[in-house]
Amino acid sequence: MDKVTTGLWCDGTAEEQARFYTGLIPDSVMGDIMRAPVDYPGGAAGTVLTVAFTLAGRSFAMLNGGAGKPHSEAMSLSIDCADQAEVDHYWDAFIAHGGTAVQCGWLTDRWVVSWQIIPRRLLELMADPVHAPRAMAAMMTMVRIDVAALERAIAS
Structure with missing residues (x-):
């Protein structure tokens, strides 16, 4: 177990979320x-309270804590993508599963x-003055980061 575990509050969807994430991200x-x-007070005996899982080797725990604790963009999870194909893989999977595209490589999944979803090339370019x-x-x-468009932009 990691010394620090990221916790996510859910409204009865902890197991479903964890299964989706671990099925999507390798080494999870x-x-x-x-x-x-x-x-x-929040449920019956036998209902799922918490789910522990790892995403790419990092520890997470989800708590079915009930309604009233909505997620926000103040906390996000970032996926480092080797190339455009990997960006497209994750982007398409989240959107197909009820996600919503936002801006600048951000999206929210169906649980908000x-x-x-960030290609390494963007980080390399942003580190180059x-x-x-x-x-x-x-x-x-x-909205979705387009590596070819980034390359065209720096070439112009």
């Missing part, structure tokens, strides 16, 4: 599923968790 596994031993201004200007016009 489901962990323990803790069920309520008795009836409690925010994700950044010569290319960063044009790369950023191009990125600001994008």
